Amino acid sequence: MLDGKLLIGGKWKTCDRKFESLNPATGEVLGKACLAGNDEITETVKAAKLAQKSWKRTDVSERAKIIIRIGDELLKRSQELKNLITMEMGRPLSESNTEVRKTSEMVQYFANEGKTFLEGDAIPINPHNFSFTRFEPVGVVGIIKPWNYPLLLPFWAIAPALIAGNTVVFKPSDLTPFVGIEIGKICQDIGIPDGVINVVTGDGLTGKSLVSSDIDMISFTGSSETGKNIMKNSADKLHRISLELGGSDAFIVFKDADIEGAINGAVWGRFMNCGQVCISPKRIFVEDDIADNFIEGFVKKTRELVIGNGLDPCTDIGPMVSMVQREKLKLQVEDAVRKGAMIECGGKEHLTLKAGFYYEPAVLTGVTPDMSVMNEEVFGPVAAISVFKNMDEAIALANRTIYGLGASVWTKNLDTAMSMSSQLECGMVWVNDICTLHPQCPWGGIKHSGMGKDLAKYGIREFVSIKHVNINLGSDKTRAWWFPYGKYIKGR
Ligand code: NAD
Numbered sequence: 001m002l003d004g005k006l007l008i009g010g011k012w013k014t015c016d017r018k019f020e021s022l023n024p025a026t027g028e029v030l031g032k033a034c035l036a037g038n039d040e041i042t043e044t045v046k047a048a049k050l051a052q053k054s055w056k057r058t059d060v061s062e063r064a065k066i067i068i069r070i071g072d073e074l075l076k077r078s079q080e081l082k083n084l085i086t087m088e089m090g091r092p093l094s095e096s097n098t099e100v101r102k103t104s105e106m107v108q109y110f111a112n113e114g115k116t117f118l119e120g121d122a123i124p125i126n127p128h129n130f131s132f133t134r135f136e137p138v139g140v141v142g143i144i145k146p147w148n149y150p151l152l153l154p155f156w157a158i159a160p161a162l163i164a165g166n167t168v169v170f171k172p173s174d175l176t177p178f179v180g181i182e183i184g185k186i187c188q189d190i191g192i193p194d195g196v197i198n199v200v201t202g203d204g205l206t207g208k209s210l211v212s213s214d215i216d217m218i219s220f221t222g223s224s225e226t227g228k229n230i231m232k233n234s235a236d237k238l239h240r241i242s243l244e245l246g247g248s249d250a251f252i253v254f255k256d257a258d259i260e261g262a263i264n265g266a267v268w269g270r271f272m273n274c275g276q277v278c279i280s281p282k283r284i285f286v287e288d289d290i291a292d293n294f295i296e297g298f299v300k301k302t303r304e305l306v307i308g309n310g311l312d313p314c315t316d317i318g319p320m321v322s323m324v325q326r327e328k329l330k331l332q333v334e335d336a337v338r339k340g341a342m343i344e345c346g347g348k349e350h351l352t353l354k355a356g357f358y359y360e361p362a363v364l365t366g367v368t369p370d371m372s373v374m375n376e377e378v379f380g381p382v383a384a385i386s387v388f389k390n391m392d393e394a395i396a397l398a399n400r401t402i403y404g405l406g407a408s409v410w411t412k413n414l415d416t417a418m419s420m421s422s423q424l425e426c427g428m429v430w431v432n433d434i435c436t437l438h439p440q441c442p443w444g445g446i447k448h449s450g451m452g453k454d455l456a457k458y459g460i461r462e463f464v465s466i467k468h469v470n471i472n473l474g475s476d477k478t479r480a481w482w483f484p485y486g487k488y489i490k491g492r
Helices: 038-055 060-076 078-089 093-117 152-163 177-189 204-211 224-234 259-275 288-304 323-338 391-399 414-423 456-461
Strands: 006-008 011-013 018-022 029-034 122-126 129-137 140-144 167-171 197-199 217-221 240-244 249-253 281-287 342-345 362-365 382-388 406-410 428-431 464-472
Touching: 006 038, 006 177, 018 177, 029 177, 038 140, 038 167, 038 197, 038 204, 060 078, 060 093, 060 152, 060 177, 078 093, 078 177, 093 152, 093 456, 140 152, 140 204, 152 167, 152 177, 152 217, 152 456, 167 177, 167 204, 177 197, 204 224, 217 224, 224 240, 249 259, 249 391, 259 281, 259 288, 259 382, 259 406, 281 288, 281 391, 288 342, 288 362, 288 382, 323 342, 323 362, 323 382, 382 391, 391 414, 406 414, 414 428, 456 464
Parallel strands: 140 167, 140 217, 167 197, 217 240, 249 281, 249 406, 281 382, 362 382, 406 428
Antiparallel strands: 006 011, 006 197, 018 029, 122 129, 129 464, 342 362
């Protein structure tokens, strides 16, 4: 059984209160981690503030040289990391492997490009007067992350925050504390100075306590509901916040699309990570001429998916992360059925895999806008498919949501693609592709899906304050607009 401690100021410390982390494939206890409270948070933020004084004075290249070692270390430890991810949150090993690889790529990207992204702009004003901008670290950044990408999401904030000269207090999800602890160990082992990265495990109250602490910024990824709470709780402190929240992405298939490609993309996009992905296509809209073929192909492929323990290399769909998430999903499906939706396949607990939190991937047709599957985020293996007649209707249906994270459009017509990409109300649009992630491309949503950007140069600039410096080298003793104002009035 794993025993989790808190990483505070470079030391691993235990605490009185603990909570359990379960393996969702078996329901067994994987270990017990510390439940940090106000006292631990205060101590940790203090340690991070102290460490920031010297960390921010190091050159950005020096910081990047340290951070790049994380990328190598992740690959060295990939075997143990992918096993831990799969055991703690249930996803198939091949997906955990991709997560480790992508995390390493993304860390290396920030380490290589950070210096360029942190160079300010020169702004000439006139021959004697010029300005420039300087990107300065915000201070201590509280990083609060969810369980669905427990390695990638923390590092895509930790890496840019550290390179920019901030120190970090990281709070992993209460469902994946041990992957979070591993992040602390990796950073320590590659030689990050004491206090520069701190890890506090705990639940929502631990997160709330971090938000109310003497922190300078909160970088949050999680549900829209928690994002709104964080925004409210940040108001008094007025610290900076960056919010990456939930989504209900549309997947729109026009009749000229490569139908087979669209079906493969939709099934993978909707069901990978057991449907627990922010940018998963949660609402699928198909043009009426091809709807029957699309649905038939989608249902056939869904039935072929192999459900099982993620540690089995043949598994396509692991368990959901927790009983609570599965119960929430069941209620959403029940609501849809009550209001007239048809379940084409799946939609129930697995008959034989009873110990874990399994749910058979479901395909719903005949869905209508009043159903919760069309209005709320559906965070599990349920695909809701409906039909549209023309582009205007597709846009209206896709935009009919409080969320605005991403969208995926399938067509061979570039004009259609361009028109859709400008009219969809969201932060990211994929054309003939789904759920791709490149560190060079900005990431983030609008509406209730959040504010601020991750990745690319925008991602690192979330973690800096822009300072404007103006220098005047002229010899003028005064300016036309300085006192006395009456100097230009005749007779004075
Ligand atoms: P969650 O909001 O329940 O929890 C996220 C984190 O916030 C956890 O660490 C939790 O302990 C903490 N927390 C809970 N209450 C808090 C509070 N009041 N103050 C501070 N911290 C608090 O989300 P989850 O279930 O862990 O993750 C799933 C959600 O994350 C989905 O909505 C998904 O769409 C979203 N998500 C978004 C993105 C994105 O890039 N936009 C990426 C991944 C996941």
